[in-house]
Amino acid sequence: MAGCARPLTVAFQAPGKASYLFGSIDAEADAGDLLRFARLYASLADGWCNSGQRPPRLAGKTLARIPGPAKFPGNSR
Numbered sequence: 001m002a003g004c005a006r007p008l009t010v011a012f013q014a015p016g017k018a019s020y021l022f023g024s025i026d027a028e029a030d031a032g033d034l035l036r037f038a039r040l041y042a043s044l045a046d047g048w049c050n051s052g053q054r055p056p057r058l059a060g061k062t063l064a065r066i067p068g069p070a071k072f073p074g075n076s077r
Helices: 031-043 056-061
Strands: 010-012 019-022 062-066
Touching: 010 031, 019 031, 031 056, 056 062
Parallel strands: none
Antiparallel strands: 010 019, 019 062
């Protein structure tokens, strides 16, 4: 997922939500923005947010945004 070249990586994933992968994380400098994103992510029903909603330090560190599960007729997920 492109994280190897940009360690430290952090992912957010929850059932029924889009997933996010951030790379090139500075454990000390980015901790506050990771916490802010965790709160935002928890508040979003489907996990989907645009780049303008993400905390500033994470804007250039988004490696992937993966859509949540597809909803098809007969699929209750």
